[in-house]
Amino acid sequence: MEYSKVELIEHEEKTNLVKHEEETEILKAREAFVCINSKDKNNSLRCDAESVSGSVSQRACVYCGARVVLNPITDAYHIVHGPIGCASYTWDIRGSLSSGEEIYRNSFSTDLREKDVIFGGEKKLAAAIDEIVERHKVKVIFIYATCIVGVIGDDIDAVCRAAEKKHNIRAIPVKSPGFAGHKSMGYKAACNALIELMGKEKPKAKKEKAINYLGDFNLAGEAWIINNYLKELGIDVAAKITGDGRCEEIMNAKSSSLNIVQCAGSMTYLAKLMEELYDIPYLKISFFGVEDTKLSLLKIADFLGDKEMEKRARDFVYREEKKIERELTYYRKRLEGKRAAIYVGGGFKAISLIKQFKDLGMDTVMVGTQTGKKEDYDVIRSLCNEGTVILDDANPAELEKFMLEKGADILVGGVKERPLAFKLGVAFCDHNHERKEALCGFVGAVNFAKEIDLTINSPIWNYLKLEV
Numbered sequence: 001m002e003y004s005k006v007e008l009i010e011h012e013e014k015t016n017l018v019k020h021e022e023e024t025e026i027l028k029a030r031e032a033f034v035c036i037n038s039k040d041k042n043n044s045l046r047c048d049a050e051s052v053s054g055s056v057s058q059r060a061c062v063y064c065g066a067r068v069v070l071n072p073i074t075d076a077y078h079i080v081h082g083p084i085g086c087a088s089y090t091w092d093i094r095g096s097l098s099s100g101e102e103i104y105r106n107s108f109s110t111d112l113r114e115k116d117v118i119f120g121g122e123k124k125l126a127a128a129i130d131e132i133v134e135r136h137k138v139k140v141i142f143i144y145a146t147c148i149v150g151v152i153g154d155d156i157d158a159v160c161r162a163a164e165k166k167h168n169i170r171a172i173p174v175k176s177p178g179f180a181g182h183k184s185m186g187y188k189a190a191c192n193a194l195i196e197l198m199g200k201e202k203p204k205a206k207k208e209k210a211i212n213y214l215g216d217f218n219l220a221g222e223a224w225i226i227n228n229y230l231k232e233l234g235i236d237v238a239a240k241i242t243g244d245g246r247c248e249e250i251m252n253a254k255s256s257s258l259n260i261v262q263c264a265g266s267m268t269y270l271a272k273l274m275e276e277l278y279d280i281p282y283l284k285i286s287f288f289g290v291e292d293t294k295l296s297l298l299k300i301a302d303f304l305g306d307k308e309m310e311k312r313a314r315d316f317v318y319r320e321e322k323k324i325e326r327e328l329t330y331y332r333k334r335l336e337g338k339r340a341a342i343y344v345g346g347g348f349k350a351i352s353l354i355k356q357f358k359d360l361g362m363d364t365v366m367v368g369t370q371t372g373k374k375e376d377y378d379v380i381r382s383l384c385n386e387g388t389v390i391l392d393d394a395n396p397a398e399l400e401k402f403m404l405e406k407g408a409d410i411l412v413g414g415v416k417e418r419p420l421a422f423k424l425g426v427a428f429c430d431h432n433h434e435r436k437e438a439l440c441g442f443v444g445a446v447n448f449a450k451e452i453d454l455t456i457n458s459p460i461w462n463y464l465k466l467e468v
Contacts, residue, residue: 033046065185081156116152227240288352294321340408343369347380
């Protein structure tokens with residue numbers, strides 16, 4: 001039987017697809033980190049462990065995690081003690097905005113070379129601090145120890161102590177060699193540095209109804225949106241940690257009466273330390289999606305125990321919901337029945353995204369995180385339908401395999417996941433640090449629905465599918 005040229009091409013493509021699927025079987029060592037959601041309670045998922053060697057994890061390194069947290073402090077200086085390549089991870093790949101100084105947009109590096117690896121880089125680091133202090137009005141410098149510093153053993157603590165004494169500034173070491181763990185360890189290193197900045201002594205007095213906003217990095221100005229919401233309720237944000245944050249307000253953060261934690265993965269550790277050291281309670285909240293934004297504002301007002309504030313909160317969320325109801329209804333009609341895949345950094349964000357997709361009439365068919373905890377995955381399993389693939393610390397092969405198997409129409413992820421989605425002909429939504437569109441609060445819920453609609457219903461996917 002003879003085949004036309006088109007039929008031969010189609011047959012070859014199908015054969016290659018089968019071969020490709022056979023090649024992307026889950027690694028034996030990764031099986032415990034992947035589960036298909038079911039009612040079986042024993043169908044557990046392993047998490048919060050080191051990445052499997054050779055699996056090409058999508059996770060970032062320890063240094064990256066530390067930089068994510070500390071970089072948005074607008075008037076702090078950052079010295080990357082290591083090779084020049086590490087310094088490339090700075091403001092230009094983040095959407096953190098500032099209402100004040102712009103010094104955080106610069107990155108300083110000791111640019112360690114072979115000679116420094118052999119003889120040590122402490123003198124070079126001390127000289128770098130001297131040069132920055134000479135040229136700029138410095139209050140605080142964060143000094144990051146990268147992989148090579150962890151290997152050669154430079155005593156950055158000693159260099160920082162000497163610099164503080166010499167220049168009368170705060171020089172704070174950040175222990176973040178990339179090989180020492182994964183991104184979560186970087187979060188902890190950054191949180192320890194923030195505690196060092198605040199000091200461990202207890203505050204003399206507390207400010208009533210003053211709160212600290214932890215774990216919002218002011219991507220696309222989101223911290224400003226939430227700050228305005230809280231002002232409507234009569235709540236003062238004393239310190240933003242760290243988006244659009246200032247060194248002085250962070251130093252005084254221990255005088256506040258409550259911490260609210262947006263990014264649980266990066267800042268729960270800091271909130272627990274502040275509760276232990278300064279007796280500041282904390283609430284985990286989320287301002288992604290209408291449901292979580294509404295519940296978070298009501299929870300904060302209820303915790304502060306002011307009846308008038310609680311009434312203002314109820315009235316405010318009712319008004320804001322009404323404003324966006326018509327637009328969300330429009331997008332629900334266009335998105336109903338579509339299938340979403342999620343791969344983000346933390347479990348709390350993944351939970352909010354599942355709820356948002358459900359509100360838009362969409363089904364989440366795959367969900368994974370880089371740093372999710374057991375309690376996060378328990379909630380994820382309760383929210384997802386049976387058959388949903390749940391992954392911890394996934395790699396590109398796994399993401400590709402399950403997106404194709406589940407017929408995902410869109411992937412929500414970060415910069416590393418974008419090329420994968422586009423190569424598969426799947427729509428993509430950036431929910432990471434690079435985005436320029438505010439996705440939090442009531443206005444963010446509309447922006448999110450609009451972006452999902454624009455990408456998932458773009459005519460380009462029809463043309464790509466015709467070629468397969």
